[in-house]
Amino acid sequence: MKETSPAFVISAPSGSGKTTLISRLIAGDGRLEFSISATTRPRRPAESDGGSYYFLDEPDFLKMIEEGAFLEWARVHGNYYGTTKKEIDRIRAAGKIPIFDVDVQGAASLKGRLDRAVYIFIVPPSREALETRLRNRKTDSEEQIQIRLRNAIRELAEYAMYDYVVVNDDLDEAMDRLRSIITAELCRKEDAHHIITGILEEPRDNPAR
Ligand code: ADP
Numbered sequence: 001m002k003e004t005s006p007a008f009v010i011s012a013p014s015g016s017g018k019t020t021l022i023s024r025l026i027a028g029d030g031r032l033e034f035s036i037s038a039t040t041r042p043r044r045p046a047e048s049d050g051g052s053y054y055f056l057d058e059p060d061f062l063k064m065i066e067e068g069a070f071l072e073w074a075r076v077h078g079n080y081y082g083t084t085k086k087e088i089d090r091i092r093a094a095g096k097i098p099i100f101d102v103d104v105q106g107a108a109s110l111k112g113r114l115d116r117a118v119y120i121f122i123v124p125p126s127r128e129a130l131e132t133r134l135r136n137r138k139t140d141s142e143e144q145i146q147i148r149l150r151n152a153i154r155e156l157a158e159y160a161m162y163d164y165v166v167v168n169d170d171l172d173e174a175m176d177r178l179r180s181i182i183t184a185e186l187c188r189k190e191d192a193h194h195i196i197t198g199i200l201e202e203p204r205d206n207p208a209r
């Protein structure tokens, strides 16, 4: 994939279903690669280091901020999260399209720093659905659930910063919408230049045609 191929930046209020959608998306499309962030959040039982996140303690994270290791970082729900420059280099070197899972602060920071990116916001169908999903997930304490619900209201107000909004009501339908956005964005004329040039430069076997 060329350097100019787009990156996809995806945000959502916690509990909207972003992790579920992104993992399905990446599992079904070999062109895409998840950008693994660093975080100081405690690891959940189903998570592995270097799988969903690189889990760090706070002093190590703060040291990395000082060293300029992050393209962007933010404090979210009381923990630090950040996208390392090294991670983007890893994905680009593999010729893949990066998928960034960041909060609204992270999306705003990336806006000035990525050459070409598409911003997608995933939202729940209702406040009630969001609360039910956060509780059913059973990964967060009651205190964390309350923090995440309060933050959801603030984050939803930022939707205008994004290019697309995907309502995650029915999971399969939301998946279709997300895939359609990726497909459409990869059909932009910017990505067709090398194909068109290749066709135009092909030697003609019949000059009289
Ligand atoms: P996020 O990454 O946005 O915090 P998750 O992907 O962890 O959200 O999803 C939160 C919970 O909601 C999970 O238990 C997940 O299985 C469930 N979930 C995701 N999408 C849907 C959906 N469309 N309908 C019902 N439950 C969903």
Ligand code: 5GP
Binding pocket: 010, 011, 012, 013, 014, 037, 038, 041, 072, 073, 074, 076, 077, 081, 082, 083, 101, 102, 103, 104, 105, 106, 107
């Ligand atoms: P969770 O703890 O539920 O995995 O993630 C909490 C929030 O942190 C989500 O909104 C997620 O998008 C965000 N997040 C994850 N990684 C990063 C990152 O590298 N940078 C920023 N700014 N936010 C992140």
